[in-house]
Amino acid sequence: MSTSTSDTIFLVISLIDFVGAFISIGISLHLAYTKMDVMLNHLQNCPAVMIRAPFRNGGPWGNMFLLGAIMGVMTTPRLYLRDGGACAEDLKNFPAGLRRKLVILQWTGWGLLLVMFGLAAVAEFELV
Structure with missing residues (x-):
């Protein structure tokens, strides 16, 4: 059995x-377990984050x-500022390097998910 070039590219x-995706999940867990105190200390006045803070004790899924939630606030702050879910002062004082990591991680996750859906669509059309 020989595979075609398109099958090899798909694989x-x-x-x-x-x-x-596994690397992204690993980085997320690392940040959740090592930097959560820093993130929560800087976002104490953000109701969108603090209402979810008790989930921190829920193991890996809770973290x-x-x-x-924190990545959502960092990625789309205008949305949370408009409805009162975030505090502008907290967002301004959040560490810039950590914010950049969170935003990149969020967009990387969305990109990987989009690629997965694209591959599923290609596989579905290929079978027809």
Whole structure:
């Protein structure tokens, strides 16, 4: 059995996407367990984050849920400032390097998910 070039390309892209998702989850867990105190201390006046703060004691899933809320606030601050879910002073005082990491991690996750959906669509159309 020989594979065509398109099958090989599909496989390589799938493997890169899958490994990228695992790396992204690993980085997220690392940030959730090592930098959560710093993030919560800087976002004490943000109701969108503090209402989810008790999930921190919920193990890896709770930490990821809380980190997702923080990444959402960092990625789309205007949305949270408009409805009162974030405090402008807290966002201004948040460490710039950590904010950059969170935003990059958020967009990387969305990109990997988009690639996965694209690969699923290609696989579905290929079978027809």
